[in-house]
Amino acid sequence: MIAVVLTALLLASASQIVTADDNNHCPSGWTFSTNTSFCYIQSPQYLTYAEADPFCQSIGGSQVFVFTARELTWLTDFTKASFALPWLATTRNVTSGLWYNSDKTTPTSSWWTTGEPSANGDCATFKGTGQSGLKATPCYSIQPALCRQMPALCPTTTNYGGTSTRSGTIQSPGYPVQYYNNLNCLYSITSPVNTYITLLFSPYLLEDYFDYIDVFDGPNSSYPYLGTTDDWWYTRDSFESSSNSVSFIFHTDSIITDKGWLLTWNAKSNTPPISQSGQNGSFTSPNYPNNYDPYTEQLYYITAPIGFQVNVTIPDFNTEMNYDVLEVYNSSYVSSYNLVANLTGSAVAPWNWLSPSRYVTMRFKSDPIVQKKGFYVVWTIQ
Ligand SMILES: *[C@@H]1O[C@H](CO)[C@@H](O)[C@H](O)[C@H]1NC(C)=O
Numbered sequence: 603m604i605a606v607v608l609t610a611l612l613l614a615s616a617s618q619i620v621t622a623d624d625n626n627h628c629p630s631g632w633t634f635s636t637n638t639s640f641c642y643i644q645s646p647q648y649l650t651y652a653e654a655d656p657f658c659q660s661i662g663g664s665q666v667f668v669f670t671a672r673e674l675t676w677l678t679d680f681t682k683a684s685f686a687l688p689w690l691a692t693t694r695n696v697t698s699g700l701w702y703n704s705d706k707t708t709p710t711s712s713w714w715t716t717g718e719p720s721a722n723g724d725c726a727t728f729k730g731t732g733q734s735g736l737k738a739t740p741c742y743s744i745q746p747a748l749c750r751q752m753p754a755l756c757p758t759t760t761n762y763g764g765t766s767t768r769s770g771t772i773q774s775p776g777y778p779v780q781y782y783n784n785l786n787c788l789y790s791i792t793s794p795v796n797t798y799i800t801l802l803f804s805p806y807l808l809e810d811y812f813d814y815i816d817v818f819d820g821p822n823s824s825y826p827y828l829g830t831t832d833d834w835w836y837t838r839d840s841f842e843s844s845s846n847s848v849s850f851i852f853h854t855d856s857i858i859t860d861k862g863w864l865l866t867w868n869a870k871s872n873t874p875p876i877s878q879s880g881q882n883g884s885f886t887s888p889n890y891p892n893n894y895d896p897y898t899e900q901l902y903y904i905t906a907p908i909g910f911q912v913n914v915t916i917p918d919f920n921t922e923m924n925y926d927v928l929e930v931y932n933s934s935y936v937s938s939y940n941l942v943a944n945l946t947g948s949a950v951a952p953w954n955w956l957s958p959s960r961y962v963t964m965r966f967k968s969d970p971i972v973q974k975k976g977f978y979v980v981w982t983i984q
């Protein structure tokens with residue numbers, strides 16, 4: 603019943619904060635906050651300020667400072683039963699008198715509790731009762747440490763492809779309900795040798811600008827950068843690797859999420875294009891007269907001498923109707939503006955066409971489902 607209500611709430615509120623379940627996302631003893639998507643723990647032992655961050659680091663986290671109003675509310679709830687006020691990673695610069703969080707940001711003035719910051723100390727603790735907020739405390743005082751760390755919400759899969767895997771889908775954590783904040787998840791895909799990989803993120807529903815995916819032309823982020831899905835004003839949803847390995851990092855910031863993304867990837871054959879010129883020539887689909895392979899992508903370029911046109915004849919043609927297509931272009935390159943015909947099925951041959959110029963480009967693409975014999979093309983100039 604609760605689950606039903608929760609799901610209904612989630613579905614009704616895309617682009618809201620994360621409210622998904624917290625099962626096993628944090629190490630034992632830590633508490634997952636559905637409001638901030640971080641794991642928190644308060645130390646049972648009392649420490650000086652100088653000892654607090656090393657303590658947090660020693661258990662895999664770092665010291666908390668208040669980052670958002672939402673976190674302030676959450677910390678109030680989390681620490682309200684505590685007798686002693688825990689440390690925050692917020693200190694006063696004794697030269698300038700200004701307060702800074704450990705990331706050099708300045709704590710929002712309204713987040714101090716009543717009468718604070720006082721001259722009582724140069725380190726901040728958090729008061730979770732009454733008017734909650736930050737409180738100046740002497741750094742030598744002994745207080746509990748308050749630590750946070752990212753939950754383990756990235757997938758544990760290290761490679762989504764394989765030496766004989768030619769396609770697949772991957773979805774963001776929590777898709778299609780909601781992904782989490784504070785993610786930096788690496789995804790890596792490899793495909794068979796002599797293939798390259800195309801990526802299409804669709805649907806792609808992310809917080810604009812702050813949440814995005816960076817794509818790399820190899821197994822990790824030390825390889826060349828292929829681009830990002832979010833460029834402020836437009837979403838780029840497709841990418842192509844140069845070889846049989848690609849990776850990407852899904853970054854999310856600390857607030858606002860959405861439904862996420864679904865990636866479809868395909869490995870395409872990396873066969874070199876076939877280029878012909880002169881007075882005549884012929885070529886076939888790969889393996890002809892045996893069946894072509896799944897995921898074939900073969901380019902053919904014909905160039906006639908200046909002043910001539912190309913007379914193309916296809917005496918034999920058989921492909922899977924609608925899915926395996928030979929595209930014919932009246933230009934020297936692939937461009938949708940110059941697409942003359944999509945040849946597909948078993949009723950194409952005999953086909954004849956005279957190009958308007960000295961150039962003809964053809965591209966054959968096959969899908970993974972049904973393979974056929976393919977085609978034979980002859981051409982002459984006139
Ligand atoms: C968490 O967020 C919800 C929704 O904004 C709010 O109602 C609730 O009070 C918050 N809880 C805490 C502990 O911050």
Ligand SMILES: *[C@@H]1O[C@H](CO)[C@@H](O)[C@H](O)[C@H]1NC(C)=O
Pocket residue numbers: 695696697698
């Ligand atoms: C403290 O502030 C002074 C004066 O603005 C500055 O020169 C110094 O670098 C600051 N110290 C630290 C540790 O940030």
Ligand SMILES: *[C@@H]1O[C@H](CO)[C@@H](O)[C@H](O)[C@H]1NC(C)=O
Pocket residue numbers: 821822823824
């Ligand atoms: C990236 O992958 C290469 C080889 O696969 C490896 O040598 C390198 O250490 C990796 N770099 C990172 C940052 O993981």
Ligand SMILES: *[C@@H]1O[C@H](CO)[C@@H](O)[C@H](O)[C@H]1NC(C)=O
Pocket residue numbers: 880881882883982
């Ligand atoms: C094809 O071109 C060659 C010269 O490159 C020529 O010798 C031959 O006769 C031509 N064949 C046809 C059928 O036109």
Ligand SMILES: *[C@@H]1O[C@H](CO)[C@@H](O)[C@H](O)[C@H]1NC(C)=O
Pocket residue numbers: 913914915954955956984
């Ligand atoms: C192209 O060549 C074929 C013979 O190979 C011929 O039948 C046809 O008429 C030619 N097409 C044109 C437009 O000249």
Ligand SMILES: *[C@@H]1O[C@H](CO)[C@@H](O)[C@H](O)[C@H]1NC(C)=O
Pocket residue numbers: 932939940941942958959
């Ligand atoms: C090439 O094909 C396109 C699409 O059919 C057509 O719009 C264009 O006019 C053609 N170019 C020439 C030179 O015939």
Ligand SMILES: *[C@@H]1O[C@H](CO)[C@@H](O)[C@H](O)[C@H]1NC(C)=O
Pocket residue numbers: 941942943944
């Ligand atoms: C070829 O197929 C594509 C994709 O289905 C379509 O967009 C295009 O209009 C077709 N072009 C021709 C000339 O049939």
